[in-house]
Structure formats: structure tokens, C-alpha cells
């Protein structure tokens with residue numbers, strides 16, 4: 253029963269199953285027919301919130317009194333273009349609920365073709381430069397060939413029957429169970445964990461699925477996808493960001509605690525990372541949760557008008573005053589803790605590359621920079 257409970261707990265926090273299809277650079281993935289169809293769908297279903305051409309709401313970065321964010325621009329000026337196609341598809345299908353948002357889901361109303369068409373229209377509004385940047389953020393190329401074509405297409409929809417069987421057992425919605433290259437075995441995601449189901453939905457096992465022919469670790473790839481999806485769903489406005497100097501070559505997401513010595517050490521090296529073209533995006537992870545030593549000071553940082561400076565003050569790299577920890581933004585500290593637990597953070601600092609790969613603990617910047625910029 254504990255296993256089942258645990259499973260249910262994981263399933264409860266799990267969002268949508270999304271996949272990273274390898275994206276061709278430069279050339280757009282859709283055709284004009286899709287754009288035309290998407291334009292109609294958009295006008296009827298999306299324009300009322302996102303504006304006629306996806307320009308969004310003026311104050312989209314400011315939540316209302318209930319902490320709800322207004323519809324953001326999706327025409328290439330917001331941050332929708334930071335998300336891969338899989339995540340965008342998931343947003344349209346599942347709406348904002350899995351990430352605490354308010355956008356309605358369209359999965360029941362739209363076919364997969366409709367979803368792609370409406371995204372084709374959305375992306376047709378993106379300038380070339382944005383599109384190119386978006387397209388070049390795909391899965392590292394070395395990993396792409398390990399997925400056979402049939403798997404890629406089945407990943408989009410999942411297997412309804414197996415998914416339903418699992419839902420019946422858990423008594424709640426789960427992400428689609430998708431085929432694996434192994435006949436009769438389906439992959440499902442439980443939070444950021446990956447499980448494998450038998451076709452009758454009765455047995456599940458947690459472990460690593462490795463293709464001995466290609467050496468690809470399919471479980472690790474799926475986990476990275478899950479992590480990218482979870483981290484990608486957090487808007488930049490909920491992070492403390494130290495942007496790259498000049499051209500942004502990579503993004504490093506770091507779960508941090510203000511009181512951990514290695515977090516402080518790493519923090520001093522953030523300018524070196526920025527100089528190397530790496531943007532650092534901090535998420536809060538109070539070690540020990542609400543009773544941990546950094547809990548309150550992380551809240552103070554998130555409440556500060558200038559979070560960058562507040563972070564340095566809290567990490568004792570600078571002198572200064574911190575604001576009160578009582579504000580709406582402080583809720584992010586609890587969310588960060590929960591999110592960290594979901595993506596497998598066990599200590600701080602925990603670093604994640606934009607492909608979802610985790611780098612454990614402090615790494616000196618001289619070593620870290622090539623790790624982050626390279627594909628390994």
C-alpha cells in the first residue's frame with residue numbers, strides 16, 4: 253500500500269507528458285496550410301485572451317489580487333519562445349492548471365492536428381531571429397537518433413487504454429502512457445520519475461531502460477524531458493536572474509539556499525559564468541524545508557524589489573538590508589522546495605542545464621563553464 257500511496261503522491265504532482273521532438277534549425281516545421289487553419293482556430297479560441305495576434309495583455313508580468321497572471325504575449329515577445337514544441341503543445345492541450353495557471357485546456361476540443369495548426373499560427377507571428385533561437389534550443393543532437401520514428405509518433409498521443417487502466421488503479425488522472433521500443437511495455441511519468449507499465453496496467457516497475465545496441469539510456473532521456481518541462485513551466489518572473497553578458501549561449505538553473513556554504517561560493521562565481529555567456533536563473537530551495545535555516549531569508553530575497561542585490565546580501569557577499577519575508581512572491585519559496593523535490597534535488601546547490609541534465613553540487617567555474625556550454 254505504501255508503494256501505491258507513493259505512486260499516487262507522485263501522480264498527483266505530475267503535470268503533462270510532453271516530448272522533445274528534435275527540431276530542424278532555421279526551416280520552420282509547419283506549412284502555410286497549417287497557419288491558415290490555425291489562424292481561424294486562434295481567432296475563435298485564443299484571441300479573446302491573448303489578443304488578435306497573440307500580443308497578450310499589457311501588464312502580463314503582474315499578477316492580479318488573486319495571484320493570477322494575465323494572458324502573456326505569445327507572438328515572440330514574451331517567453332513562450334523559450335519553450336520547445338512539446339511544451340507548447342502541452343500548454344494548449346492541458347492549459348495552465350498543471351503549472352498553477354488559469355489558461356483553459358483544449359485537449360478535449362482540439363485534435364493533435366488542431367493543436368499543431370494553432371501553434372503554427374502562433375509561431376508564424378514570431379520574427380525569424382526568435383524562431384531560429386527557439387529552433388536551436390532543441391534536444392542535443394547526439395540524443396535524437398536513439399529514438400526510433402515510431403516511438404516519436406506514439407509519444408504524441410500515448411496509449412489510451414494503458415493510460416486509462418493506470419488511472420483507474422490510481423483513481424486520478426496521469427500523463428499518457430507511451431510505447432517504448434519494448435513490446436508490451438509502456439512508459440509513464442510520475443512527477444519527474446519514469447515508470448514502466450505492463451500492457452494490462454497491472455504491474456509497474458521503476459528502473460532504467462537501456463538500449464544495449466545504441467547505448468542510449470531511454471529512462472535518463474525521459475527524465476531529462478520531465479525536468480525540462482517542469483523547469484520550463486516556471487516563469488522567469490519567479491526566479492532571480494543574472495543574465496549572460498552579451499549573447500546568451502546557455503541557461504543554468506540553480507536551486508539555491510542562502511545559507512549553504514557552497515551556494516555562497518558558487519554565487520561569487522556567477523559573474524564569471526555570465527561573462528562566459530551563461531545566464532544563471534535561481535530557484536529557491538530551502539534545505540530542510542520550512543524549518544530550514546534559509547527559509548526566511550529566501551523569502552526575504554523573493555520579496556525584494558531588487559532580488560539580485562538581495563540575493564547577494566542574503567549570501568553575505570554584500571552588506572545591506574533585506575525586506576520583510578511577508579509578501580505574495582514569498583510563496584515561490586515553498587513552490588521551489590516542492591518543485592526541487594519533484595525534480596530530484598537532494599541538496600544545494602543543484603544545477604540543471606537547459607537540456608534537463610543535472611549537475612550535482614558545487615563545481616568551480618573553470619570546470620563548470622565547459623560543462624554547461626558543451627553538450628555532454
Ligand code: HEC
Pocket residue numbers: 293294297298299300301302321322323324325326330331332333335340343344347348349352353354355356358370371374
Ligand atoms: C481564458 C484566457 C485564455 C485563453 C482562452 C487561452 N489562453 Fe493561453 N494563456 C492564458 C494565460 C493566463 C496564460 C499564462 C499561464 C496560465 O496562467 O495558465 C497562458 C499561457 C499560454 C502559453 C504559454 C505562454 C508562455 O509564455 O509560456 C501559450 C503558448 C498559450 N497560452 C497559447 C494559447 C493558445 C494557442 C490558445 C488557444 C487555443 C490559448 N492560449 C487560449 C490565458 C488564455
